[in-house]
Amino acid sequence: MKAKSHREFTKLAFDLLENEIGNYSLFHCKEAVAEDCANVDRQTDLEFVNVDGDLDNPHADDGFFTDDDEAHKVEVALSITGQEPESLTTFNHFIDIRKGGGIYDDFDGYSYNRGSGHKNQNEQIGGVGIDQLIHWWFNDEYVHVPGRKWYKDCSPSVAMYSFYWDKNNYSSVAEEAKSRFPLAKNTGQTGKGVPYSVFMPVDNMARFWYWIFKRNRSVNAIGYIMHALQDASIPHHAAGCSGNWHQSYETKLDERTTSFVNDASFKSQIRTYYNRWNGEDNNPPTSLSRNDFNKIPKINWRVEWFVTWMAINAYKSYHEVYNNFNNGLTINNDNLMELTAKSVALCMLVINDLSCKESSMNFKPKSLRVVRRGNIWAIIAQVGSRQSSIARFTSNSNAEFALELIKHYEMDKKCWISKQFSYFLSHDKAPGAEIRIGPVGGGYRNKPFLPNEQYFTMDTNNLKVHTVQNTMNENRYIIGDDDHHYFDFDKNLHDALLALEKIKYFKFNTFHWVGNSNNPEMVFMTRKISMTRINPPLNFLLRRRSVHVIG
Ligand SMILES: [Zn+2]
Ligand SMILES: [Zn+2]
Known part of the structure; x- marks a missing residue:
């Protein structure tokens, strides 16, 4: 042919x-x-x-x-x-x-x-x-x-x-x-x-x-x-x-x-x-x-x-x-x-x-609530007769703030590729922008950031799966750009490649987290229209140069 x-x-x-x-x-x-x-x-x-x-x-x-x-x-x-x-x-x-x-x-x-x-x-x-x-x-x-x-x-x-x-x-x-x-x-x-x-x-x-x-x-x-x-x-x-x-x-x-x-x-x-x-x-x-x-x-x-x-x-x-x-x-x-x-x-x-097969859960943002179990505060969704945990936090304030964010971005679906990687969608699209009809016509515009929201921009076109070596000199797979790592997949290359496919498919370009950036308690991504670049905190910097790039 x-x-x-x-x-x-x-x-x-x-x-x-x-x-x-x-x-x-x-x-x-x-x-x-x-x-x-x-x-x-x-x-x-x-x-x-x-x-x-x-x-x-x-x-x-x-x-x-x-x-x-x-x-x-x-x-x-x-x-x-x-x-x-x-x-x-x-x-x-x-x-x-x-x-x-x-x-x-x-x-x-x-x-x-x-x-x-x-x-x-x-x-x-x-x-x-x-x-x-x-x-x-x-x-x-x-x-x-x-x-x-x-x-x-x-x-x-x-x-x-x-x-x-x-x-x-x-x-x-x-x-x-x-x-x-x-x-x-x-x-x-x-x-x-x-x-x-x-x-x-x-x-x-x-x-x-x-x-x-x-x-x-x-x-x-x-x-x-x-x-x-x-x-x-x-x-x-x-x-x-x-x-x-x-x-x-x-x-x-x-x-x-x-x-x-x-x-x-x-x-x-x-x-x-x-x-x-x-x-x-x-x-x-x-x-x-x-x-x-x-x-x-x-x-x-x-x-x-x-x-x-x-x-x-x-x-x-x-x-x-x-x-x-x-x-x-x-x-x-x-x-x-x-x-x-x-x-x-x-x-x-x-x-x-x-194609990637993943698991996902739909929920109604309004049905979400924060429930305390010992020292853990969880955001719980009522799905039919079942209750499912959407995210877990170490403080009530983090849980309440995360819930506010979910409602703000109208996120109504959580998708999992692996333990290390999940993302949220809004009406099956990347959250982040909304259609607004104004006096001079309609169009997409960014939903505003909430006060105290923590986020940075990702250069989506430059994201790759990198191999880095851990202290035991074993390969570990991460998603990042040339200077930063954003998601860690340990030894699971397959999941890393799937996750990268998803990020590119939904064109996620903004990384948000709740809690301490060293150990975030909830991570989600949005797609914002024409954002000025916001750099990630220092702990996302790649300390060791990646040895090679996969995809
Ligand atoms: Zn031929
Ligand atoms: Zn041929």
């Missing part, structure tokens, strides 16, 4: 999900994820080595008289005239459903000779198939993978997308990689080089990045998952071939992208899929076969099944709708829409799954 399609369909998934479920924390990442998704095709994480003479170190210049092997991660010969060189990473964006069961995975990635690349090449230049041309070009090249001589992290994608333990035929990434990617000679030979290589399947890419996201909520992982789901909706990617009008097909889709994303029936088709699939499967698959196009994907399917299922459907179209491209390419618009709609709906399921 081309960059614009990747970008626009990703944005559409975010927008439609907002229509379905309302606020969700990842929404503020829409633009970034769409851009990442488009850039996945430009990664330089797969390296080929062009063999010249005998094998030698492709990363060293061996002098004027020797034939040097040359390593490269992009290839000009693959690019369409006038465009930037194609990145070799795209060889990992196929899943060969046409071949059937894989050698290295349930379904393998692209392979010319050990997969479907050499079969049925209808699109030709001068009587030679496109895939054949590409692999004639690369027949004196090999993929530089772990386990090979002179390897220094040249092809990280091979290590990342290997799940060699699934089939248990190899005992390490390197062992599997050496079998997948045979060495080459300086001329093309049977069984050697790129034409006999079996690239990583695109569902493995989704599986790897899903795991990365689950481990540390790195937002840049999401773009890869979206990309995999989208590429799997292209019939050629599922049939394991570069030719048969693959480029023309994607160009046509690219040209229709804008009209698709504005098409009401296209969007309602996506919503129908999403709602049909947004439930649990009592019997989720443990494997998928080429005939499983009729299975209904559900939210508890693993992300690699989503990609594989998408590809099974795309391959069905390759075979049935396009008759294996035996008669050239005539786009079937209904089918193009259907495949694309399925991939966007799957993207929505994944974004929803990855």
Whole structure:
């Protein structure tokens, strides 16, 4: 799929999900994820080595008289005239459903000779198939993978997308990689080089990045998952071939992208899929076969099944709708829409799954009261027949002041991500401003601060999750800017990243607290309009510089 399609369909998934479920924390990442998704095709994480003479170190210049092997991660010969060189990473964006069961995975990635690349090449230049041309070009090249001589992290994608333990035929990434990617000679030979290589399947890419996201909520992982789901909706990617009008097909889709994303029936088709699939499967698959196009994907399917299922459907179209491209390419618009709609709906399921789930409590500010229990004064909400504590204080005056603030800002909901982090909302928005209708028209304006209110401004755009080290030299995660820390998450990186998502989503820019700033008894955030900067008290200064920044 081309960059614009990747970008626009990703944005559409975010927008439609907002229509379905309302606020969700990842929404503020829409633009970034769409851009990442488009850039996945430009990664330089797969390296080929062009063999010249005998094998030698492709990363060293061996002098004027020797034939040097040359390593490269992009290839000009693959690019369409006038465009930037194609990145070799795209060889990992196929899943060969046409071949059937894989050698290295349930379904393998692209392979010319050990997969479907050499079969049925209808699109030709001068009587030679496109895939054949590409692999004639690369027949004196090999993929530089772990386990090979002179390897220094040249092809990280091979290590990342290997799940060699699934089939248990190899005992390490390197062992599997050496079998997948045979060495080459300086001329093309049977069984050697790129034409006999079996690239990583695109569902493995989704599986790897899903795991990365689950481990540390790195937002840049999401773009890869979206990309995999989208590429799997292209019939050629599922049939394991570069030719048969693959480029023309994607160009046509690219040209229709804008009209698709504005098409009401296209969007309602996506919503129908999403709602049909947004439930649990009592019997989720443990494997998928080429005939499983009729299975209904559900939210508890693993992300690699989503990609594989998408590809099974795309391959069905390759075979049935396009008759294996035996008669050239005539786009079937209904089918193009259907495949694309399925991939966007799957993207929505994944974004929803990855979005933050938090607990919250609604209350009526008027129902709140301060109750004393021993040396603790608590603000208690009456929610139905139950009483719940909103905040606890060491003095009656702090509790009463906090209650005044809650009422002043009309806060009616408390949300928790963890013990360390909670925030208040007013009518599901950040508290702080209000609409005022004045004699010369209405507008937003800040609610005034109460006398003795304690607060400072936060530079929201510069907030990050930092790692700092505690006295035991263990990593601790905090949210702060370059000079201050505002929230401490101890060892819980996941919660810190969730909290940062929330702060950015609601655009909180003012930090308020009640009690002593060294040990506040209640913290809440508001969003004020055009505030002059108020610096935090000294105890929010970062005493030790953060060691590194996460997101
Ligand atoms: Zn493609
Ligand atoms: Zn791609």
